[in-house]
Amino acid sequence: MHQGLITLLNTKKINQVPIKELTQTSSVARSTFYAYYDNIDNLLEEVEDTFIENLNTLDQGITDPAVNNFTYFYEVLSYVEKIAICCQPY
Numbered sequence: 001m002h003q004g005l006i007t008l009l010n011t012k013k014i015n016q017v018p019i020k021e022l023t024q025t026s027s028v029a030r031s032t033f034y035a036y037y038d039n040i041d042n043l044l045e046e047v048e049d050t051f052i053e054n055l056n057t058l059d060q061g062i063t064d065p066a067v068n069n070f071t072y073f074y075e076v077l078s079y080v081e082k083i084a085i086c087c088q089p090y
Contacts, residue, residue: 001026002047014044
């Protein structure tokens with residue numbers, strides 16, 4: 001459902017995404033959506049939290065003296081690029 005929401009947000013604002021369209025895009029039943037989320041805002045919050053957690057995990061590497069700063073920045077930029085690619089309209 002994360003990817004389905006990201007795909008829809010490329011063309012719509014969050015308040016314009018109906019749950020029916022989200023579930024169709026994500027190939028899940030409406031009941032599945034409601035089993036995990038109360039509303040689309042809850043899903044959006046989870047998507048944002050996942051991105052932040054992944055960046056925080058990468059950030060921990062900068063305090064590790066064994067990690068080269070170039071490697072750290074390369075990993076962060078690679079992650080951001082991956083997010084940008086997955087968020088491009090199809």
